[in-house]
Amino acid sequence: MTGAADYIRFFRTWLAKPVLTGAVSPSGRALARAMAAQVPAASAWPVLELGPGTGPVTAALIEHGVAAERIVAVEFNPDFCALLVQRYRGVNVVEGDAYDLAMTLPPGLTGPYAAVVSSLPLLTRPAEARLALIEGALDRILPGGALVQFSYGLGPPVKAQPGSISVTQAAFVLANLPPARVWLYRRERRR
Numbered sequence: 001m002t003g004a005a006d007y008i009r010f011f012r013t014w015l016a017k018p019v020l021t022g023a024v025s026p027s028g029r030a031l032a033r034a035m036a037a038q039v040p041a042a043s044a045w046p047v048l049e050l051g052p053g054t055g056p057v058t059a060a061l062i063e064h065g066v067a068a069e070r071i072v073a074v075e076f077n078p079d080f081c082a083l084l085v086q087r088y089r090g091v092n093v094v095e096g097d098a099y100d101l102a103m104t105l106p107p108g109l110t111g112p113y114a115a116v117v118s119s120l121p122l123l124t125r126p127a128e129a130r131l132a133l134i135e136g137a138l139d140r141i142l143p144g145g146a147l148v149q150f151s152y153g154l155g156p157p158v159k160a161q162p163g164s165i166s167v168t169q170a171a172f173v174l175a176n177l178p179p180a181r182v183w184l185y186r187r188e189r190r191r
């Protein structure tokens with residue numbers, strides 16, 4: 001559960017690096033659970049988490065039934081990485097840039113994944129970089145699997161790409177500050 005120390009830690013990090021951190025506080029439990037609920041808990045394949053921060057979504061994934069050893073968590077901030085290693089035994093914490101997964105993921109952790117769960121602040125990046133991130137994540141997901149992304153905006157942070165990528169709203173979490181939406185990105189199946 002997210003304690004007061006995490007809120008202070010997160011807020012301090014946001015003060016120092018607002019664009020990279022992307023939020024003033026960790027996601028609430030309801031949002032973290034709504035994201036984790038979109039992940040197939042029983043799959044034998046790993047789950048890639050992008051931007052875990054202090055770990056509320058990591059905790060929700062484990063609570064949902066995803067074994068810690070199945071989670072690969074890519075985080076840019078070294079202090080958050082150290083905290084995740086200490087807090088979530090078994091989780092594969094990778095320090096690096098989620099926008100460059102080809103460089104960041106070490107051999108053996110390149111996929112395929114049952115799902116990708118992202119809390120990255122997408123809207124701080126240009127549209128092409130956001131689309132490249134979605135494409136790169138979907139390339140690593142097994143057929144039928146989804147990239148789960150939250151945002152605070154009314155619409156998806158990257159629009160559907162007709163014939164290539166679909167996006168649907170999976171949840172609207174009013175009990176988060178601010179309220180957030182959970183989006184599912186999938187490869188469109190060719191007929």
Ligand SMILES: C[S@@+](CC[C@H](N)C(=O)[O-])C[C@H]1O[C@@H](n2cnc3c(N)ncnc32)[C@H](O)[C@@H]1O
Pocket residue numbers: 020021022023025026027050051052053054055056057074075076077080096097098099119120121
């Ligand atoms: C909005 S916070 C979400 C943190 C946490 N998942 C939550 O829901 O509270 C975004 C996180 O993504 C991390 N981040 C931002 N850009 C990143 C990048 N390019 N690669 C990896 N992590 C990144 C930030 O350090 C921060 O921890």
